Amino acid sequence: MKNWRFRIIFLQGDSEIMENGKILVVEDQDAMRESLMIAFRDEGYQVDVAVSGEEALQKLGSHDGYDLIVTDLKMKKIDGLEVLRLAKSLHPSTEVVLITAYGTISTAVQAIRDGAYDYVTKPFRHQEILKVAKKALEKKSLKDRVRYLEGEIRDKYKFEGIVGNSNAMLEVLKIISQVCRTESTVLVTGESGTGKELVARAVHYNSLRREGPFIVINCGALPENLQESELFGHMKGAFTGAIKDKVGLFLQAQRGTILLDEIGETSPSTQVKLLRFLQDGEIRPVGGNKAIYVDARIIASTNENLEKAVESGKFRKDLFYRINVIRIHLPPLKDRREDIPLLVDYFLEKILEKLKKGKRVFSEESMRSFINYDWPGNIRELQNIIERAVTLSKNEIINAEELPLPIEEVAALARNPIEEKKRKSFIVTTLAEQEKNAIVEALNKYGGNQTKVAQMLGISTTTLWRKIKKYRIRPQHEISDKTDR
Known part of the structure; x- marks a missing residue:
């Protein structure tokens, strides 16, 4: 038993x-x-x-x-x-x-x-x-x-990392929610590091193609002579080194979505094939005679001005019109500073979980530094700065001097903008008072003779008269522009 x-x-x-x-x-x-x-x-x-x-x-x-x-x-x-x-x-x-x-x-x-x-x-x-x-x-x-x-995948990419309450970002989120329900080609523009791939993922994982593959192609990382082969595949013997058939990335994206990152870096011949795909949904492997139909949605992204690229002849005008059906523009971080505290909190939570760190908070001076810095690397730079600061921090509170920002800027960035405004106002007022007092003293000394006062102060009589009016000076002696003989 x-x-x-x-x-x-x-x-x-x-x-x-x-x-x-x-x-x-x-x-x-x-x-x-x-x-x-x-x-x-x-x-x-x-x-x-x-x-x-x-x-x-x-x-x-x-x-x-x-x-x-x-x-x-x-x-x-x-x-x-x-x-x-x-x-x-x-x-x-x-x-x-x-x-x-x-x-x-x-x-x-x-x-x-x-x-x-x-x-x-x-x-x-x-x-x-x-x-x-x-x-x-x-x-x-x-x-x-x-x-x-x-469910995790859908939740993870739904609007992962697209954080902000600024008018610009609310407009971006509105367009994403609308375009998800369509099959339209999308062009995502914005500086490097603004989150263009996050937007593309949000569109894919909230569309009817969410069960299909999401293929990211960095066009700028592909040498021109390999672009067509990587994107559309090739047949055995198509060129030296083509020892067997190769399935291109487009075919791997069947019933899914393709993100053509930095599409402005594609070669002229690749642009021709992309145009054919957008027109007919067909690709032709290098060295192949038979067209292959691919059911895939295109999302393109770029950090360059494609309109200027079209004007210079670098980018095909007809291809530009094909990809520029719905445009989503991501503003640089410096143009939506009101979103920075939200982004800091979001990344801090993610990074603490990733690094298995205890509680960390940024001081008020640190947060002012974040808000006042211009972020040339945009959100990607912000995320990297936060991760480095958290990794190297030894205390619960991370101060401004611990931020890996340019040293000469940290002190200025950390200043309270209201107090700084008051300080500058005080300096300006003090200088103005000093100038007014100097003019009054000189006018009294020379009995109101404007010409002599101007000569003593090293300014023109016109400038002196303008300053007298500006400071509303009423001298003890009658002001005169006569010169002593």
């Missing part, structure tokens, strides 16, 4: 699915129901029972969901088919195994077409139904895992 119990414990520890599987046994015969309940519990499953189809429907309606339902096919009033249909309507991922007599096998086969996992024919041994149940639970576990990963 002890050996038997040890075997059961071993099985429980050996399979996570067997430990966590929730099974509902639906059987109107007491002996069969009791026998199945004991068999499943002995294998480590969580077991619930229903003595009729009616009770099964009630339990399905009030329960969060079972992993597996084992139900007799023939029952009074509500049979196993009704239990199957309701289970699938309420919880589509729940697997159902039917118990059937020999005479109802045809009905059980139809039930499988309606979504049942399998059926077991009476009479059966416990090992037989346990084996079927294990496979059904493994299938459900796999489906749940796939669904979870798909």
Whole structure:
């Protein structure tokens, strides 16, 4: 008996699915129901029972969901088919195994077409139904895992990293949400580091093509003589070194999305082939005679002015019109400084999780430095600065002098702009007062003789008169422009 119990414990520890599987046994015969309940519990499953189809429907309606339902096919009033249909309507991922007599096998086969996992024919041994149940639970576990990963991917790329409440970014998010529902070609523009690839991913993973591949092609990183081969593939013998057929990146993107990053770097011959694809949906491998249809959406991105590239002849005008259907422009970070605190908080949380660091916060001076800095590298530079500061930090509070920004700028950047304004205002006021006092003193000294005062101060009489009016000076002596003889 002890050996038997040890075997059961071993099985429980050996399979996570067997430990966590929730099974509902639906059987109107007491002996069969009791026998199945004991068999499943002995294998480590969580077991619930229903003595009729009616009770099964009630339990399905009030329960969060079972992993597996084992139900007799023939029952009074509500049979196993009704239990199957309701289970699938309420919880589509729940697997159902039917118990059937020999005479109802045809009905059980139809039930499988309606979504049942399998059926077991009476009479059966416990090992037989346990084996079927294990496979059904493994299938459900796999489906749940796939669904979870798909959800994670969608959540991860939905609007990952596209952070901001500025008017410019709200407009970007609005366009993304609209373009996701279309198949239109998209052109994403903006300086390097502004997040163009994030926008492209957001468009793809929120479109009907989300289940298809997302292929990123850095056109600037491909030598001109290899662009066509990499993008469209080549046939064996097409050129020296082509020892076998090569499938291009376009064909790998079938039913998905292609991001042509830095499209302005494509060669003239590649531009011709891109134009043909956008017109007809066809590609032709290098050295091939047969066109291949590819169902893929194009998103292009660039950090250069394509209009100027068209004017200079570097980029084809007809191709520009084809890719410039819907344009999404990402402003540089310095033009949306109000988003910087949000971005700092977002990246700080991600980086702390990545580096397994304890709590870190940026001081007020650090945050002012972030806001006042011009960020030539945009969001990518901001993220890198935050990661470096967090990595090297030893204290919970990260001060401005710890930021890896240009040393000569840190002090100026960290100043409170309001206090700085007051300081400058004070200096200006003081100088103005000094100038006014000097003019008044000179006018009093020379009895209001404007010419002599101007000569003493080293300015013209016109300038002196303008300053007298500016400071509203009322000298003790009558102002005169006469010169002493």
